Amino acid sequence: MSRYFTQDHEWIDVDGQVGTVGITDYAQGQLGDIVFVEVPDEGRQLAKGDDAAVVESVKAASDVYAPVGGTVLEGNPALADQPDLVNTDPEGEGWFFKVTLADDGELEGLMDEDAYKAFVAKL
């Protein structure tokens, strides 16, 4: 399994053809207390870069983009009652949705963990 990162602070774990998507620890720290998450419905077709989810903190609403295209397998049902999982475990239990990848080639151009760390260090 490999983890990739976007410049918009999403992460995606890829296991075979299935990707699990969330937002990074850096992103949750910038947003602050998360009070609501809207995840995509099962079966939704996403193109790379589409608005896939909405995350709302006390102070702002933000869009979460699809790091790759594909078909949504499921949204994380736990976030409906516990949106703060995004604060407490953003890169684990606070995942947003799972997607079946349409094209592995779209992973090219995403960052690995070291590259993302270097990217965040410059912000």
Added chain:
Amino acid sequence: MSETVVTPPDSALDTTELPPETLTLPLDAWHRAKGGRMVEFAGYWMPVQYEGIMAEHLWVRTSAGLFDVSHMGQLMVSGEGATAALEALMPGDFAALKDGRIRYSLLLDENGGILDDLMVTRLGRQEFYVVVNGATKWDDIGHMREHLADDIVLNHLDEQALLALQGPKAVDALARVVGGVEALGFMQGGSFDWQGVTLGISRSGYTGEDGFEISVPGTHAVALADALTAQEEVKPIGLGARDSLRLEAGLPLYGHDLDPDTTPVMADLGFALSKRRREEGGFPGHARIMAERDGAATAKRVGLIVDGRQPVREGATVVDADGNDIGKVTSGGFAPSVGAPIAMAYVPPVLAEAGTKITLVQRGKQHTATVTPMPFVPHRYVRQGASK
């Protein structure tokens, strides 16, 4: 991920009228050393949060929080005729205001539109201390100078910092640092000596909790902030929690819930129109405001509790059954002490009754909400100070 909607934590800012560079206030380095996340606000660098808005909000509701509001304008209006001069600009009964007493009032334009909301304290027979919003202070000064007679003196106390200590334990913490403040009642102020400097302290605030606002020379602001945060009840609190606290308290925010298109009646601030002034008039927009009191208002500010968990924020629209825009949300967010999203909106008066169900649209999505009396969280003002 990208931010699509950002709700500024305090008064509106009109970037076209800002000075080109962001200014710093006396506590700038102090906030940074305390871990404050600094944002540009009303032309100044201000702390939006320290440990997090939710935790800071709840801390103020249960203990005491220190806010730096030095961006606000502190003005002194004095001279023979000052009382009448202020009454010509605002609807408050300043003639009846006793020494050391404070009144919330509104600076009105000629049509009764709200130019600012502010606090007026009588210091002496012809001397008033006025605190105005940071983002509007330059316009307020211009408006007042234009309309006040030449022999009325208007001073901008721009070397004073302003701190607010708010919460149920604020009185205990502050009384340990500045003895005697516990004798003040809500909306009462006075001068206190602290380490050789004079502090202007009032029992007032913007959170719905008991608390104080403290005018201190900028040169002594750091020492005072240190002395206050040395008290175990006190933590520094940012503008983010200031906004969520005032929203729960039902207190409007200038530039969002109030602007020149709103009047005291539309904004449901009728308490700021004293009986004598309503009867005698002599303030801007009197005729229109009286007509609106008699039912001519086209919109009214109401509180809303939003169904579900998603916040509905400033900019969302109120729609009728056919989807037509009939109003707007002017403030909104998740209310930490209520545990639900709440909002303020302007709606047609026929929909302003508590319990009315209304429909909101935000980013193409419909939400339902219920008109709810404000405040959302009961005020806990201490109207009578401790007896000496």
